[in-house]
Amino acid sequence: CRMISNVVVTDGEFEAEKKVRSNILLYRTRGDLEQDFIIGCRHDVLRSVDGDWKVSYRKIILPQNVLSSKNISNFF
Numbered sequence: 001c002r003m004i005s006n007v008v009v010t011d012g013e014f015e016a017e018k019k020v021r022s023n024i025l026l027y028r029t030r031g032d033l034e035q036d037f038i039i040g041c042r043h044d045v046l047r048s049v050d051g052d053w054k055v056s057y058r059k060i061i062l063p064q065n066v067l068s069s070k071n072i073s074n075f076f
Helices: none
Strands: 002-011 017-030 034-049 052-061
Touching: 017 052
Parallel strands: none
Antiparallel strands: 002 017, 017 034, 034 052
8 A cells, every 4th residue: 555645846947848746655565474654755756758757766765764564666
């Protein structure tokens, strides 16, 4: 389960570009034994290409010093 909130969109450096900041919460489970909560914020730069918005840059900031998850194989 993935939740994205507090989305803020501002103008980018170029006319066809937008900067997007958002908060993320990711919950995942594997069976009854493994549960992970991963929280953080995401900074994206979107560019308009042929009428579609494409992600040109993404930075994920996780406040946890140590992740208890065995792997990170998610596209935030």
